[in-house]
Amino acid sequence: MDRKTNLKKKPDKKARENTENKIKKSLKYSTMDASFWAAMVGFGESFFSAFAVFLKASNFQLGLLGSLPQALGSVFQLFSVRLLKFFNSRKKFVSTFVLLQALMYLPIALVFFLGDLNVYFLILFICMYFIFGMIISPSWSSWMGDLVSEEVRGTYFGKRNTVAGYISFFSLLTAGFLLERFTGDIKTQYIGFLIIFILALLFRFVSFLYLCAKYEPNYVHYEDNKSGFIDFLKNAGSRNYGIFIIFLCLMNFSIFIAGPFFAGYMFYDLKLSYAEYTMLIAAATLAKYISLPVWGKAVDKYGTRKILTLSGYLMPAISLWWLVSGNFYYLILVQIYGGFVWAGFEIAAFNFFFDTIIPQKRARYIAYSNVLNGIALFLGAMIGGLIVKYNNFFASQYLLVFLLSGIFRYLVSFIFIPKLREVRIVEHISYTKLFLNILTDTTTRGLVYDLIASRKKKKF
Secondary structure, eight states, rough: HHHHHHHHHHHHHHHHHHHHHHHHHHHHHHHHHHHHHHHHHTTTTGGGHHHHHHHTOOOHHHHHHHHHHHHHHHHHHGGGGHHHEEEEEEEHHHHHHHHHHHHTHHHHHHGSSSSGGGGHHHHHHHHHHHHHTTTHHHHHHHHHHHSOOTSHHHHHHHHHHHHHHHHHHHHHHHHHHHHHTTTTSSSHHHHOOOOOOOHHHHHHHHHHHHEEEEEEEOOOOOOOOOOHHHHHHHHHSSHHHHHHHHHHHHHHHHHHGGGGGGHHHHISSSSOOOHHHHHHHHHHHHHHHHHHEEEEHHHHHHHHHHHHHHHHHHHTTTHHHTTTTTOOOHHHHHHHHHHHHHHHHHHHHHHHHHHOOHHHHHHHHHHHHHHHHHHHHHHHHHHHHHHHHHHHOOOOOOHHHHHHHHHHHHHHHHHHHHGGOOOOOOOOOOOHHHHHHHHHHHHHHHHHHHHHHHHTTTTO
């Protein structure tokens, strides 16, 4: 009897060890996937607005470019669950659309030859780029939720995103350097954009290869007749995750009143060069990803609500700081502050979904949330565009939207953050001590410390 029992247990133990090894490798592959994705963003996506300005886009077109692609990408996530059923595999679904997203860099780069309508074609192709990239978000989140245990989720994603962030930073600098080298006549400048977009395509293709190498745990599709979009909306106001989603929607609305117009302000009003524009974007990127591991550990230890509260009250000031001065070195400091605060807000928001939504409903509810957020940011950008067009109160037509965006962000934080509840048992710490700990750890540790620590602990 004992012998039979042991024979039954051995295969189970071996299977568990095999699965654990696959998960460890997949987490490493996921970090590589994120790294090459970040290189794509650094060489490609980060310069979409600059390319539009190069093509002489109007403020209305900049508003569309900064909001419509993400709004459509969010709305198309309503079809994500149906597509997942068709593919019957999160891995196949995600990989297929990542490859399609990579290929969109070809028509994006070639709009230069499409005459007077080139900006509108640019918007069209970038819409397709974001649709392909965002429609997979719920399935990717569900996939990663199965691979990363909740005890180390904040730490893992903090480290993963930090590695990706450094690569994004160096990619940004390299792309900006290339563009600066190709300044001159229109054709010469275009060659610079063509080079960085082709490189972006190649990096996304390598990301696709790492996605294909990842292990996918068995996925069970749950039929949930009571979780339709209308029912989701009806219950949102009475659920913890519902209040959080409303908070995010209104926050995105507030952010995108100003968000699409920072590039226009930098190029049209401040007359920044490609190198200066790149350095401003890179400063925020570097600050964000240096601080991510620290924010991630704080999320694991003190909970998502605590971090969301701290960063949610610090973040609205970012928009207001742009009113003070247009000095390039001052704006570098603003961008560093912004990157640091956004790191905490994004990782806390990301983990809040995992903490508050059960796995059976996670993919569907993330899709619903992204749809609502897409609509909110589109409305914010359109209202911001109207304000920019008819603003006569400031010397710069952009400053009023920066002011209103900051005010609305504060209102949303003060109204909704106190309503959110922590769902895990976490350590208590004052907000002052928490902020000082995160600030100190960010400035003294950074990526090098965390990479060394992770090698010693060998957690992943």
